[in-house]
Amino acid sequence: MKLTFVGKDPESNPTGSPTVYRTDRGSWVVQGWVSDQGALAQMNIPDGESCVEIPDRMLQFFKEGRDPDQ
Numbered sequence: 001m002k003l004t005f006v007g008k009d010p011e012s013n014p015t016g017s018p019t020v021y022r023t024d025r026g027s028w029v030v031q032g033w034v035s036d037q038g039a040l041a042q043m044n045i046p047d048g049e050s051c052v053e054i055p056d057r058m059l060q061f062f063k064e065g066r067d068p069d070q
Contacts, residue, residue: 007061
């Protein structure tokens, strides 16, 4: 899978999260966090999967990184 950097949260902390990447497979990868253990407990996350929380201000990067042919 090839990743293309799309955008980093302009209010990001020094670790660089959240960050949005576009893949060459027509999908997205989001680097981020979920720190609320109560929220995680409400989800049924299968082995091999994870989740991240991103703020609304990051949605702009999904539009910017969109493949115009799709």
